[in-house]
Amino acid sequence: VHISTAFVHGCETGTKTEPLPETLFSLHPYDPLELYKSMLGTQSYASAAMNALGFPNTYTFSKCICEHLLHGENDQNTLIIRPSIVGPSVQEPFEGWAGEKPSTIVAAACLYLKFPYNMWCFGKETVPFVPVDVLCRAIISRAFICLDPDASGIEGAFSDPSADYDNEEKKESLQFDHSLANYPRKYIVTVAWDASSHESASFSWLSYAYAITHMGSLCGHVHRVVAYSGLLLSTKLFPRLQFSLDAFDLLHSLLIRTSIDALLRLCDKLPWKPEFAQELKMLGQVLDLPLVFFPFANQSFYFRSELSPPGDFNSERYMFSCVVAAHRFIRMIEAKRRKHSKYYNSLNFREYPNYAHNSVKADRNISSIVVAGAEHTMPFSDFWWALTQPQGSIFIRFLGWILAKVFRHTVTEIEIDVASFVEYARALSTLSNSDRPNVIIAPTHRSLYDFLIVSYICFSLPELGLEMPHIAAASDFSRIPIIGWIASKAGAFFVKRGEAKKDPNLSKNLSMITQSPTFIEVFIEGKRSRHRTFLAPKTGFLRCLAESNCNYIVLPMTINYEDLPDQTSLLNEANGNRGGEMSLSALMNWSIQAFSGRINVGRIFISVSNAINGLNMNSKDPQYLGCCIQNHQQRRIVVSEFHVRAASLAINVPPKLISDALSSIGCCHWPEWRDKGQFNQMPTDLAVQWSVMLHFGHALAPYLPKSHSRWASWLSPSNLVFGTKVQSNEIVDSIVSKIVLYFDAAEKSAND
Secondary structure (H helix, E strand, C coil), X not given: CEECCCCCCCCCCCCCCCCEXXXXXXXXXXXXXXXXXXXXXXXXXXXHHHHHHCCCCHHHHHHHHHHHHHHHCCCCCEEEEEECEXXXXXXXXXXXXXXXXXXHHHHHHHHHHHCCCCCCCCCCCEXXXXXXXXXXXXXXXXXXXXXXXXXXXXXXXXXXXXCCCCCCCCCCCCCCCHHHCCCCCEEEEEECCECCCCHHHCCEHHHHHHHHHHHHHHCCCXXXXXXXXXXXXXXXXXXXXXXXXXXXXXXXXXHHHHHHHHHHHHHHHCCCCCHHHHHHHHHHCCCCHHHHHHHHHCCCCCECCCCCCCCCCCHHHHHHHHHHHHHHHHHHHHHHHHHHCCCCCCCCEEEEEEEECCCCCCEEEEEEEEEECCCCCCCCCHHHHHHCCCCCCHHHHHHHHHHHHHHHHHCCEEEEEHHHHHXXXXXXXXXXXXXXXXXXXXXXXXXXXXXXXXXXXXHHCHHHCXXXXXXXXXXXXXXXXXXXXXXXXXXXXXECCCCCCCCHHHHHXXXXXXXXXXXXECCCCCCCCCCCCCCCCCCHHHHHHHHCCCCEEEEEEEEEECCCCCHHHHHHHHCCCCCCCCCHHHHHHHHHHHHCCCCCCCEEEEEECCCEEHHHCCCCCXXXXXXXXXXXXXXXXXECHHHHHHHHHHHCCCHHHHHHHHHHCCCEECCCCCCCCCCCCCCCCHXXXXXXXXXXXXXXXXXXXXHHHHHHHHHCCCHHHHCCCCCCCHHHHHHHHHHHHHHHHHHHHHHC
16 A cells, blocks of 8 residues: 555646546656656756656655556555545544644644744635545555455445534445456555535635634734734735746745745854744744645646545535644644743633533633733734724724723733634624624623723624624713713714613614624613622613514623722712712723722633524513523623632631532632732722622522522522522532521611
């Protein structure tokens, strides 16, 4: 059995009607044996033949010669396997498996992510790939048929009945002339999708480049400015110039290879060895990989083969598996660098394997990215970052620049659970533009920061599939000088809240906004809950949305705070002072405190739940939909050590007892990243301690006794709709009994 390559036909690429055959490619007028001898000697004869026959490199040329030599052997049965570009597995041992080292198509993605300053050229042509497990099955099955000429069939390349793809067995047969039984048998088998395969069986190099760029910028492997600049050159400019391989080789040598070699020579002359020099030397071994891929990334290949993918084979999903495999290899490399280098700064991307996330304690891998705050790493200036974002008007970019600075001075970190967006992104990717629904982003509302955070996420991470939203804001904002104008420029439309009658402007605004698929941000609770309990959802917006008969989905979003920037105003109001009204002077005063370092809200963690299909909810009461959204939001509440310690001070019980009680009822704990310190500014005021504890009050609401049902609905209004019977335990009962004592004391004080 000899593993060759499918690209042994010189300059020929085949067509749909005349694909590349499973026969030897003619080397006429050159003799294969003489070519082999030349390759071992002066190489002049072989070089001339390679150029004359149109082979792009020595790899494909030597494979072709080897095939001829093997066919010339008269005493050996020979099976030549011709795979196309081998990629990660599609089923076995698991989807996306790519071995211990990156190779072929995954290696290209790794180099693209590791050294984005290299020079690539990706066209719109399709990628001629074959999954490695499909190749392995094909090799084994064909080898057995060669041994047994009476074999009537084999199992298809997709054979695992539990896999996601269609695994129906495909019976194939090879005809064998028994009169030739005493002669050596010769077979050539191409392992690639047949030219007649459906178009969705593959993906384009252009799409692959976009996927790599999105993954690299999202996960922090490469800065978005560099990533998208490289994407512009490699997918737009270079393909349009229609370089030949020789021209691309010359340009690559002048711009990349010469520059890297000169830099390495300079480093060798320095009295010390810069840390990056060693990495450049390692990259130098694969720096010419774009030249290897150039002939295959700018031409479409068509093969004659017995192999066809199942009808529901998802090529885009497989493409994503290739990119994820490259991401895993890059993470392994970074882990080694972090281990051996004291100067290495961890990237903003984080992974939390096997994170327990719901009441049944099922596990999932959390992948998150820090987008802002003091712990966020910004490789370029805030201004340059905002200017080069892929979406947003000049005004939005200006606001993004300001917010990046505000968050750096007031927040430890803003961390986004990007893994929670997977189902939402997957659902949207299956829809055509005409079927795209309006997306209603429904965050929890605890602070005025919520407006800023949601818009900032959409601006900074467009890869999540969120566009800059229209914001349903209270009409109070429109009356504030400058602030109202800024809000309207940022996409806000104003809603009258707290009135018994229907707001006619709301229906008018919604009908205008939803004429084409768009994104709308709305706070279902209507106003912020600075004491952190869930407020009863308002129904005016949801009712107008249902009456508009537009296609929409609701994306529940949970914004978890350690401390709140609005906490001081709540404390003043609780002490009987007049509540601070929104005004320009109040904003200026707050800004002075923020930039002088007197405000620190600690960490913020954002996660989303699975989207709710609005069309399925239109027949139901809007109150039910509101409670359904809240129920989804509550599933993504996470509790940090800060919340536990504050609760311990509030009700005077040990922190471990509270932590154990929350774990026993399936409450999610805040993902901790290595040795990052917790937020240590513990509140000393009892009212603030209670407010922090009420962050997870909804989880305890079902455990309150029936005599305190009003308190339970105060902690979680949706509990009245989705209330379920819970199995209490001794630890939870001890915590609840303490809380009930404080509730009773509050009722007695109010009655007195």
